[in-house]
Amino acid sequence: MLLSIPIQSHYYERKRIMRLFEAKDLTKKYDKTVLxxxxFSIDEGEVVGIIGVSGCGKSTLARLVSGIEKPSSGSLLYQGKTVDFKKSRKDIQLILQNPIESFSPRMKIKQFLYEPYHYFYHLNKKEAMTAIKKILExxxxxxxxxGKYPHELxxxxxxxxxxxxxxxxxxxLLICDEITSSLDQVIQRDIIELLKQCVYKYHMAxxxxxxxxxxxxxxxxxxxxxxxxxxIEKGTIQQLYKSENEVVQNLLKAAYLNG
Ligand SMILES: Nc1ncnc2c1ncn2[C@@H]1O[C@H](COP(=O)(O)OP(=O)(O)OP(=O)(O)O)[C@@H](O)[C@H]1O
Known part of the structure; x- marks a missing residue:
């Protein structure tokens, strides 16, 4: 055993536990088998981390779970039923490492934030604007x-x-693919705090x-x-510290040395 990472862990409470999402026998092949x-499964209000060396298939998995790519075989279940990604557009969302990819260059931020209010909640612009201001805060x-375009931020x-x-x-279910990796440490912390609030307030997974x-x-x-x-391993991070698996030990060791 193993090194522990020098940061205070702070596990916030989960209110009730229901299975939200399941992947069964999930396989993805391109020219080679990547997954x-x-x-695995994700419960309501659960935060599930995916770690592994570069190229091990993390982003591929994020794309499959968010429905932007289809698996080669296996099934994805949402609340016990095969996911219909068109119907689940409101339920399953993805945020990418490079946020600019999610924005249309000619759409002002106002429009980007108004769209979901219009599409999912049928609010008019005036009603939505009051809500948008609160969310921005x-x-x-x-x-x-x-009033700005994405490239101005x-x-x-x-x-x-x-x-x-x-x-x-x-x-x-919110899928976050390396969303903090291009940000400085203070902003990383702020974003994690925000996401913790989403988990706590809305019971988001x-x-x-x-x-x-x-x-x-x-x-x-x-x-x-x-x-x-x-x-190759799943559990709490504390359980991973006890893993005998060499790959897991090396990942934790590398994180400790880089940290
Ligand atoms: N569309 C694709 N076509 C062919 N091969 C792909 C495709 N997408 C990913 N791969 C391959 O699948 C493997 C896993 O890639 P993926 O990006 O999922 O890994 P990753 O763990 O997210 O890597 P990183 O940590 O570097 O972002 C790589 O070998 C990659 O080249």
Whole structure:
């Protein structure tokens, strides 16, 4: 045994536990098999971390769970039924590492935040604007961003706007693929705090792909370790510290040395 990461873990309470999402025998092949017969589940209000070395299939898994790519075989269940990603647009949302990819370059931030109110809640612009201002406050932004285009904001500001949009939509499952990796540490912390509030207030479940084990340590209830297309270990981060698996030990050691 093993090194522990020097950060205070702070596990916030989960209110009730119901199975939200399940992957069964999930396989994805391109020219080679990237994900190989994976089984895992995510409960309501649960934060599940995905870690593993570069190229092990983390982003591929995020794309499958969010429905932007189809598995080669296996099934994905949402509340016990095969997911219909068209119907589940409100329930399952993805935020990417590079937030600019989620924005249309010619759409002002105001429109980007108004769309979900219009589409999911049928609010008119005046009603939505009152709500948008409140949400902006929650993510630490002010109204001046509303008249701007995406390229006029920084990466951290765009990531906050992406989270604001997720707060508006309030999905049951939010998939975050390396969303803090291009941000400085202070903004990383703020974003994790915001996501914790989403879990706490809205009982949102989060699939959190990250190479930053200190954030995973602080944020995730359960962690899956991917290697060579397979889940080689799952459990709390404390359980992972006790793992005899060499790959897991090396990941934790590398995180400690880099941290
Ligand atoms: N559309 C694709 N076509 C062919 N191969 C792909 C495709 N997408 C991913 N791959 C391959 O699948 C493997 C896993 O890639 P993926 O991006 O999921 O890994 P990752 O763990 O997220 O990596 P990183 O930590 O570097 O972001 C890689 O070998 C990659 O080249």
């Amino acid at each position: 190989n017969h994976l089984d 929650q993510v630490g932004m002010d109204e001046t961003c509303l 920084s990466g951290g500001q765009l990531q906050r706007i992406s989270i604001a949009r997720a707060l508006i939509i309030q999905p049951q 989060i699939l959190f792909v990250s190479h930053d084990l200190s954030l995973v340590h602080e944020f995730c209830h359960q962690v899956l370790v991917l290697n060579d297309g397979k889940i």
